Amino acid sequence: MTALNDTVDIIDARHDGLVTAFDLSTATSEMLATEALEALSIDPTDAALLTADVPNVRLSLDVVVWRWVEARAALGFDFSADGGSYQRSQLAAQATKMRQRAEERAAAAELGAYAWPAVEYDKPVNNDLDDEWPNRVSVYQW
Secondary structure (H helix, E strand, O other), X not given: OOHHHHHHHHHHHHOHHHHHHOOOOHHHHHHXXXXXXXXXXXXXXXXXXXXXXXXXXXXXXXXXXXXXXXXXXXXXXOEEEOOEEEOOHHHHHHXXXXXXXXXXXXXHOOOHHHOOOOOOOOXXXXXXXXXXXXXXXXXXXX
């Protein structure tokens, strides 16, 4: 067993519904596990995941997995057909909420990779620099 294998097992157990719903391949699970481990400066090839690292790995995995789900869900679109209305954007909205919650929990645990102050705006603020600049040049508030 390696730290990578242990982390993939955590993904399978902790996010089994997402693994099933998105039909996560082994390669994708390993990619997500590697990203989570590297965010914590843990070498995926280490002999085994240390018991003391497991809580932080879980928090890191939550962030990584929900970012991945959010990216996939953003591709969905709402449509109506055969008298039914299909709101795929609900999945994207829920994935965003779950990702934000995971990032907040990781930041609260003082995980360095997730400690940045995340401020999100639904709509950017468009401030034209001055009258001489073309309208397409703008400054966005972040």
